[in-house]
Structures are given as C-alpha cells and as structure tokens.
Amino acid sequence: MEYLIFIAIGVLFSVGTYLLLCRSLLKVIGGFMVISHAVHMLILTMAGLNTGSAPLVDLSGSDSTDPLPHAVILTAIVIGFGLTSFLIVLAYRTYKAHKTDDLEKLRGADNE
Amino acid sequence: MSLLHWIILIPFLAAFFIPLLGRMFPRIHTGWFVLFIPLALVMVTWISYSSLMADGETILSIVPWVPMLDINFSVYLDGLSFLFTLLITGIGALVVLYSIYYLDKKKERLQDFYVYLLMFIGAMLGVVLTDNVIVLYVFWELTSLASTLLIGFWFIRDKSIFGAQKSMLITVFGGFAMLGGFMLLYIMTGTFSIREMIGDVDVIMNHPMFLPAMILVLLGAFTKSVQFPFHIWLPDAMEAPTPVSAYLHSATMVKAGIYLVARMTPIFGGSSEWFWIILITGLFTLFWGAISALRQKDLKGVLAFSTISQLGLIMALLGAGSAALYAQDPDLEVMYAGAIVTAMFHLINHSTFKGSLFMVVGIVDHETGTRNLQKLGGLMAVMPVTFTVSAVGLAAMAGIPPFNGFISKEMFFANMVELMELPFFGMGDWAIIIPIVAWTASVITFIYCAFMFYKTFMGKYDRQNYWVDVHEASPGLLLSPILLGILVIVLGLFPNILTQTLIHPSVTSILTGVSVELEPYNLTLWHGFEIELFMSIGVVAVGVIAFLYHRKWTRWEIYNKERDVMNLFYDQGIDKLQDGSAAITRVQMTGRLRDYFMYMLVFIVALLAVTMWRSGQFQALPEGLATTMDTPLYMYGVMLILVGSAAVLPFIQSRITFIISIGVLGLMVSLFFTIFSAPDLALTQLLVETVLLIVLMLAFRHLPEMTKEPKSRSYTTVNVLIAASVGALVTMVSISAYALRLDLDFTAISDFFIENAVPLGGGYNIVNVTLVDFRGFDTVLEALVLGIVALAVIMLIKHRFKGGEDI
Numbered sequence: 001m002e003y004l005i006f007i008a009i010g011v012l013f014s015v016g017t018y019l020l021l022c023r024s025l026l027k028v029i030g031g032f033m034v035i036s037h038a039v040h041m042l043i044l045t046m047a048g049l050n051t052g053s054a055p056l057v058d059l060s061g062s063d064s065t066d067p068l069p070h071a072v073i074l075t076a077i078v079i080g081f082g083l084t085s086f087l088i089v090l091a092y093r094t095y096k097a098h099k100t101d102d103l104e105k106l107r108g109a110d111n112e
Numbered sequence: 113m114s115l116l117h118w119i120i121l122i123p124f125l126a127a128f129f130i131p132l133l134g135r136m137f138p139r140i141h142t143g144w145f146v147l148f149i150p151l152a153l154v155m156v157t158w159i160s161y162s163s164l165m166a167d168g169e170t171i172l173s174i175v176p177w178v179p180m181l182d183i184n185f186s187v188y189l190d191g192l193s194f195l196f197t198l199l200i201t202g203i204g205a206l207v208v209l210y211s212i213y214y215l216d217k218k219k220e221r222l223q224d225f226y227v228y229l230l231m232f233i234g235a236m237l238g239v240v241l242t243d244n245v246i247v248l249y250v251f252w253e254l255t256s257l258a259s260t261l262l263i264g265f266w267f268i269r270d271k272s273i274f275g276a277q278k279s280m281l282i283t284v285f286g287g288f289a290m291l292g293g294f295m296l297l298y299i300m301t302g303t304f305s306i307r308e309m310i311g312d313v314d315v316i317m318n319h320p321m322f323l324p325a326m327i328l329v330l331l332g333a334f335t336k337s338v339q340f341p342f343h344i345w346l347p348d349a350m351e352a353p354t355p356v357s358a359y360l361h362s363a364t365m366v367k368a369g370i371y372l373v374a375r376m377t378p379i380f381g382g383s384s385e386w387f388w389i390i391l392i393t394g395l396f397t398l399f400w401g402a403i404s405a406l407r408q409k410d411l412k413g414v415l416a417f418s419t420i421s422q423l424g425l426i427m428a429l430l431g432a433g434s435a436a437l438y439a440q441d442p443d444l445e446v447m448y449a450g451a452i453v454t455a456m457f458h459l460i461n462h463s464t465f466k467g468s469l470f471m472v473v474g475i476v477d478h479e480t481g482t483r484n485l486q487k488l489g490g491l492m493a494v495m496p497v498t499f500t501v502s503a504v505g506l507a508a509m510a511g512i513p514p515f516n517g518f519i520s521k522e523m524f525f526a527n528m529v530e531l532m533e534l535p536f537f538g539m540g541d542w543a544i545i546i547p548i549v550a551w552t553a554s555v556i557t558f559i560y561c562a563f564m565f566y567k568t569f570m571g572k573y574d575r576q577n578y579w580v581d582v583h584e585a586s587p588g589l590l591l592s593p594i595l596l597g598i599l600v601i602v603l604g605l606f607p608n609i610l611t612q613t614l615i616h617p618s619v620t621s622i623l624t625g626v627s628v629e630l631e632p633y634n635l636t637l638w639h640g641f642e643i644e645l646f647m648s649i650g651v652v653a654v655g656v657i658a659f660l661y662h663r664k665w666t667r668w669e670i671y672n673k674e675r676d677v678m679n680l681f682y683d684q685g686i687d688k689l690q691d692g693s694a695a696i697t698r699v700q701m702t703g704r705l706r707d708y709f710m711y712m713l714v715f716i717v718a719l720l721a722v723t724m725w726r727s728g729q730f731q732a733l734p735e736g737l738a739t740t741m742d743t744p745l746y747m748y749g750v751m752l753i754l755v756g757s758a759a760v761l762p763f764i765q766s767r768i769t770f771i772i773s774i775g776v777l778g779l780m781v782s783l784f785f786t787i788f789s790a791p792d793l794a795l796t797q798l799l800v801e802t803v804l805l806i807v808l809m810l811a812f813r814h815l816p817e818m819t820k821e822p823k824s825r826s827y828t829t830v831n832v833l834i835a836a837s838v839g840a841l842v843t844m845v846s847i848s849a850y851a852l853r854l855d856l857d858f859t860a861i862s863d864f865f866i867e868n869a870v871p872l873g874g875g876y877n878i879v880n881v882t883l884v885d886f887r888g889f890d891t892v893l894e895a896l897v898l899g900i901v902a903l904a905v906i907m908l909i910k911h912r913f914k915g916g917e918d919i
Contacts, residue, residue, distance in 0.1 A: 006843050021709055033777075034777065041781065053789060055789075065790060067865055085901060092811045092814055107703035
C-alpha cells in the first residue's frame with residue numbers, strides 16, 4: 001500500500017513544483033501548500049502505515065500506531081500554517097505596493 | 113595564562129583603550145600613550161627571558177581554546193621566537209616614537225592608525241609565539257588584515273586602495289594555501305602542535321602528502337615574505353605612511369614568512385625539495401629585487417625592491433642551511449649551520465639598517481615634499497644629520513666595512529661558496545653559478561645604494577625643485593633613525609654581543625635535528641684574506657666603475673621601465689576575475705523567482721539522482737517493489753480524489769476554484785490521517801485548513817485575478833519537465849528509503865515515549881505528552897514563532913505605505 005501513496009506523493013510534489021514555477025504569486029503560494037501536504041504524508045508513510053489503534057496508552061496494543069511521527073508532523077502542520085499565512089499576507093502587501101501579482105513584472109530593473 | 117599570553121594580548125587590549133585616551137586627552141599626541149606598550153613589552157621580554165634563552169631553555173604554556181579539535185592557545189618561547197619578539201617590540205617602539213613626529217596630530221586620524229598598529233603588534237607577536245598552527249594561522253591573517261588597513265590608511269587616494277587590495281589578495285591567498293598545508297600536516301600527524309609535529313618528523317618525511325604539504329606551507333611563506341613571483345604587492349604597499357613601511361613592510365611583517373620557513377625547517381628541512389625550492393627562489397628573488405631596485409626613481413620604490421632582494425637573500429640562506437639537517441657528517445653539519453647563523457644575523461641587521469633607511473626617506477619626503485630621485489639632490493648640506501644616518505644605512509646595505517651589513521654579506525658569500533662542495537642533493541660543477549648570482553646581485557645592490565646616496569645628498573641643491581623651504585627635521589623625528597644607525601655601527605664593530613642571547617639560541621631552535629652540539633658561532637669584522645673578502649673587494653670595485661659610467665647605461669630603454677613585468681599577471685588576473693564574476697552574476701541573478709527555483713530544483717534533482725545512481729539504488733527499486741502489501745480498494749478512491757484535487761490546480765484560472773480545490777486537498781489529507789489512526793493530526797489538519805481557507809478568502813478578496821501563464825511551448829515544457837523529475841525522484845527516493853528501512857529492520861525510537869508517557873509525563877495521549885512534555889521546549893519555541901508571525905502579519909497589514917504607524 002505504501003507504494004501507491006509514494007506515487008501519490010510524487011504527483012503532489014510534481015504539481016507543487018509546477019505551481020512554484022508559475023508566474024502568479026498566488027499559484028506559488030498554492031504550490032508551497034501542496035508540497036507541505038506531500039511532506040506530511042511522506043513522513044507518516046515512511047514511518048510505516050498502520051491502521052491499528054490510535055497512540056493512546058490505554059488503547060495501545062501491539063498494533064497501535066507510532067506516536068513519534070505524529071508529534072513531528074503536528075509541529076510541522078502548525079509551523080506550515082504560520083508560514084503560509086505569512087506568505088499570503090506578503091502577497092497581499094506586494095500587490096498593494098506594486099499593483100501586480102505577476103512575478104515577471106516584479107523582478108525589477110534588468111541590470112542591477 | 114602565562115606572561116607570554118599577556119604579551120600577546122596586551123596590544124589587543126590596549127587597542128580598545130586608545131580611542132578613549134585619544135578623546136580624553138585631545139592635546140596630547142595619541143602616540144605617546146601607544147609608545148608605552150611596545151617599550152614595556154620589549155623590556156619585560158628582555159628582562160624575563162634573556163638569561164633563560166642564553167641557557168638554551170624553552171618555555172611552554174597552554175591555555176585550552178577548542179581542546180576537542182586539538183586547538184589550544186599554546187605559547188612557546190625558544191630562541192627563534194625570542195629573537196622575533198624582540199625585533200617586533202623593539203623596532204615597534206622606535207617606529208611609534210617616529211610616527212609621533214611624522215603624523216600630524218591635527219590632520220591625521222591618529223586613533224585609527226594606532227588601533228591598527230597595535231592590532232598588528234599583537235597579531236605579529238601571536239604569530240611568532242604560538243605553537244599551535246591554527247592559532248598561528250589566525251594571527252597570520254590578522255597581520256594581513258592590519259597591513260591592509262594600514263596601507264589603505266590614506267584611503268582617499270586610489271593608489272592606496274589599489275595597494276591595500278593587492279596586498280590583501282596576495283597574502284590571504286598564501287594564508288589559505290598555508291592553512292591547507294597545516295591541514296595536511298594534521299592528517300599526517302594528528303596534531304596541530306608544531307613541537308609534536310617535529311617529534312613525528314619521520315612519519316611526515318615518508319608520507320605521500322609530504323611534497324603537497326610543503327609547497328602549500330611555502331606558498332604562505334613566500335607570499336608573505338615577498339618572494340618571486342609574489343613580490344609584486346610590496347612596491348604598491350609603499351602607499352602606506354612611512355612608519356608603516358618601515359615597520360610592517362621591511363622590519364617585521366614581511367619577515368613572518370622567514371619565521372615560518374625557519375620554524376618549519378625541523379619538519380621539512382633535510383629534504384632536497386625544501387633545499388632547492390627555497391634556495392633557488394631566494395637567490396632569484398635576491399637578483400630580481402636588486403635589478404628592479406636599480407630602475408626605481410622613487411626613493412621608497414628603491415627601498416621596497418631592496419627589501420624584496422634582501423628577504424630573498426635571507427630565504428636563500430635558510431634553504432642552504434637546511435642542508436645541515438641532511439648531512440650526517442659533523443663537519444658538514446657545522447659548516448651548513450653557518451648559513452642559518454648568517455640568516456639570523458642578517459635578519460637583525462636588515463631590520464636595523466632598512467628600518468633606519470625607511471625612516472630617513474620618510475624624513476626626506478616629509479621635509480622636501482618629494483621622493484623623486486630625479487628631483488632630489490644636494491641635501492647633504494641642508495640636512496646633515498639625515499645625511500649621516502642615510503650614509504651609515506646605505507653603507508651597511510651595500511656591504512661596506514665596518515658596518516653590520518658588511519659582516520653578514522661576507523658570511524653570505526662564504527656560505528654560498530661552501531654550497532659548491534655539497535656532496536649530496538645532486539650538486540655539481542655548475543653550482544658555481546650560485547656564488548656568481550649572489551655576487552652579481554651584491555654588485556647591483558652596491559650600485560643602487562650609490563644611486564640613492566649620490567642622487568639624494570650629493571650634486572647640486574636646486575631650490576626650484578622643492579615647493580617648501582627645506583631644512584633639517586626635528587630632533588624627535590631624527591631620534592629613531594639615529595638609534596637604529598647607532599645599532600648598525602655597534603653591531604658592525606662588536607658583532608658578538610648578540611651571539612649568546614639571540615643568534616645562537618635561535619640557530620639551535622631551527623636546527624633541532626643535527627647530531628652535533630652546535631657551538632656559538634664567532635662573528636668577526638675581520639677574518640683574514642678569505643675568498644669572501646676578495647669577493648667583497650670585487651663588489652666595490654665593479655660597483656664603483658659601473659656607477660661612474662652610469663650616464664651611459666641609464667639611457668637604455670630597459671632601465672626606464674619602472675613597473676615590474678610580473679604585475680601583468682596580477683592586473684590581467686584581477687580584470688578577468690571581475691569580468692568573470694560579473695558575467696556569472698548576470699546569468700545567475702536574474703531577479704526572477706522562477707529562475708532561482710529552477711537552479712535549486714535542478715541542482716537537488718541532479719544531486720539526488722547521481723547519489724542514487726552511484727549507490728545502485730535505481731537498480732534496487734524493482735526488488736523494493738516486491739515487498740508491497742495489500743491495498744484496500746477504498747484507498748484507491750481516496751488517493752484518486754486527493755491527487756485529482758491537486759492535479760487540477762495548475763489549470764485553474766479562477767481564484768475561488770483554486771481555493772476550493774486546495775481546501776479539498778487539505779480535507780483529503782485530513783482523511784488520510786484519520787484512516788491511519790492519527791486523530792490528533794486529522795483534527796489539527798482540519799482546523800488549520802479551515803483557518804487557512806478563511807485567510808485565503810480574505811486575502812484573495814483584495815487580490816486581482818491570477819496572472820495568465822505564458823502560452824509559450826518551451827516555457828511550459830521546461831516547467832513540466834522539472835516538475836515531473838522532482839516528483840519522480842521523490843517517489844523513487846521514498847521507495848528506496850522505505851525498502852532499506854524494511855531490509856535493515858530499524859527499531860523505532862518511540863518505545864521510550866510509549867513506555868514513559870504515564871510514569872514521566874502523567875498523560876495517556878502519547879502524542880500530546882511528547883509535544884508538551886518531552887519536547888516542551890520545542891513547542892514553546894513553536895508558539896513563539898507563531899507569535900512572531902502574528903506580529904509580522906499585523907505589521908504588514910496595518911503599516912501604512914507612507915506616514916506613521918497606526919497599530
């Protein structure tokens with residue numbers, strides 16, 4: 001089953017990378033979000049997928065899931081949230097200042 | 113911390129207080145405060161250690177710095193270090209005294225000057241007193257830095273900046289090479305301590321890295337000690353104020369390379385490569401420097417090239433003396449040790465006469481406003497004291513008795529003649545060329561000394577050449593060169609006064625590997641009708657004749673080419689370097705986010721692909737696939753929606769559809785977490801996704817429709833190619849890593865958290881306990897990050913584009 005998910009992750013990375021290379025600032029942010037999702041899934045999958053019980057002490061048997069990747073991903077989700085919001089606000093501010101979200105137009109003078 | 117540590121550190125400490133003192137007592141020349149430091153240091157050093165050194169003892173004191181890496185601030189005082197310490201502090205005191213009268217209190221930035229100078233004194237003392245090569249390297253680069261700052265002291269002049277940059281580039285290049293050499297030595301011996309390296313000399317000698325290490329260390333020494341072809345920075349360094357030229361660029365810093373070669377002689381000496389490289393480089397530099405000095409029309413230019421030439425002489429002597437470490441015969445050992453004696457003696461002599469010459473040239477410049485040999489003339493009557501000191505210094509440099517330069521030059525001739533009898537290192541009959549080169553260079557030295565003497569002081573005094581009223585300098589300005597001039601005479605008449613305390617201890621510390629007990633060498637002004645005496649007489653005779661006919665050969669075209677041809681390489685190199693960097697920058701720094709992403713992604717993909725391919729992981733992929741376990745049918749459905757919601761994103765033009773699609777993706781990821789029993793993740797994801805959607809909605813309300821992507825086929829192709837290769841590689845790396853994990857059967861480290869959640873954390877939700885308890889710090893800092901983000905967001909939204917804040 002892991003391989004199916006690895007392939008899905010690969011597709012997410014492709015889409016995310018493609019969006020990163022786009023000219024629209026919003027698409028770039030979208031690309032960043034897609035890649036974040038892919039990374040979170042990757043961490044969980046690498047640890048070994050398990051549909052057993054949740055990592056709670058009174059439930060934990062031999063088939064319970066590994067709690068450590070959960071803790072790591074949880075941190076990552078929250079930090080990713082912070083970064084994404086920051087990016088969104090930056091985009092907003094960029095648009096206010098330059099009246100465009102086209103990265104080609106945002107690059108400044110030719111010979112700096 | 114021993115006294116020696118303090119000797120190194122005091123100049124640095126003083127550098128902090130100099131600006132304060134300068135501001136507190138604006139009426140007193142800052143130099144008076146500074147003068148106290150080298151003066152105190154030279155007296156403390158002499159009083160504390162001179163008798164110990166005469167007894168041949170050494171002092172070692174270690175203060176740990178980075179002991180894990182074997183980097184210790186260890187100081188080691190032996191004869192060689194002692195000699196250099198006295199030179200640095202002694203000449204330093206005289207130079208500071210001289211600078212007080214040379215630099216005007218009102219016009220110059222005295223604080224800057226003395227901070228740099230003190231930094232140099234400290235760094236230079238660090239170089240010669242430490243036993244740890246890493247510490248030595250750090251101080252070494254500090255001397256380069258101080259030198260650069262001092263050369264560029266009058267930074268309004270373009271030439272100063274040029275000279276400063278040139279010296280920096282060349283000496284720092286050498287310093288880096290030297291560091292590489294030290295690293296190789298560390299690989300061979302496992303220590304950064306010079307003494308321990310000397311103990312391991314057999315390992316070094318037989319190591320395949322011997323020659324590379326030696327060449328790298330020598331690059332450091334040769335660039336610092338202006339050996340051909342790295343000498344080109346010194347003439348341009350003459351833009352520095354004259355006290356600096358006298359101190360750094362003739363008496364001390366340029367001798368750091370000499371010190372390094374002497375210090376490394378016990379390690380590398382005794383090999384034919386060491387002997388030949390240093391001897392030939394030294395002799396060639398001696399010759400080249402002399403010829404170039406002859407062509408200079410600027411007094412300081414003459415002295416710069418003459419310094420190059422004299423340093424070549426000392427270098428050649430160190431090379432010749434290293435033969436003593438190879439010769440197993442006691443007679444030969446003593447004979448070639450003589451070259452080291454000469455080297456040390458000439459080192460002292462050169463510092464005295466060249467120091468005084470630089471100072472008098474500075475005085476001439478100061479009083480007449482010119483250093484041009486074609487303008488000067490007839491100053492003998494106007495400046496009698498300056499004239500006398502110059503005459504003494506020039507006579508010593510030209511090798512005329514009874515001055516100290518005569519003795520060391522005679523000894524140099526004798527050493528070079530003795531080299532012809534060397535029974536090893538492939539020396540043959542052709543070796544007669546060695547004394548011939550030495551002798552010719554000395555003739556040229558004699559001629560340019562005569563030029564300096566004649567053109568400056570003799571001839572007709574023409575007032576129209578000077579735009580100021582020329583008169584003798586003030587006594588304060590004259591004091592330092594007079595003291596040095598007296599030393600020149602004293603050392604010439606009584607050369608043995610320093611043998612016991614300075615020269616012999618330094619020679620024995622350089623030649624630690626010889627089998628015989630070296631006796632103190634007896635230096636005499638008169639040592640009979642030997643071959644070297646006839647060589648000296650020849651020098652004077654030919655020199656005088658050549659000088660008398662100088663009007664003939666000074667018309668030659670080659671004579672008038674002042675600038676060294678080797679500069680061509682530097683100038684071209686700098687031009688090409690700048691053009692090259694500019695070209696690369698133009699290609700690289702386009703200002704397009706897409707380009708930057710492309711560079712990074714292509715690089716990462718290439719790096720990973722090459723690594724995977726080299727470790728055979730691509731081939732192992734099919735085997736990894738074989739371990740797949742069953743996939744439930746609904747999983748295909750989940751993945752289809754998840755991938756599908758992402759895959760449509762690039763094709764969407766409407767903002768609201770884009771946001772919804774991203775929302776679907778987030779919810780599917782949340783579902784994914786639910787399926788694999790990660791309720792905390794699923795909940796957090798759900799929450800975050802909701803909030804992000806709101807934020808996106810809010811922001812997009814203010815944003816325009818998304819820019820359309822260009823329709824160009826090549827543009828899309830490149831994007832698709834990069835995106836596809838990134839995705840494919842991520843999949844392959846994951847599969848390979850996952851297969852490896854199954855193969856090696858790692859045990860998870862989470863057992864600790866599972867077992868200890870209740871006893872140590874007191875909670876039943878293990879993820880929760882891990883986050884708030886075991887990794888509590890991490891979570892607190894995470895909250896901090898979110899707080900900073902929140903502040904930044906507020907700032908970015910609320911802050912007005914013009915005018916004040918309204919937060």
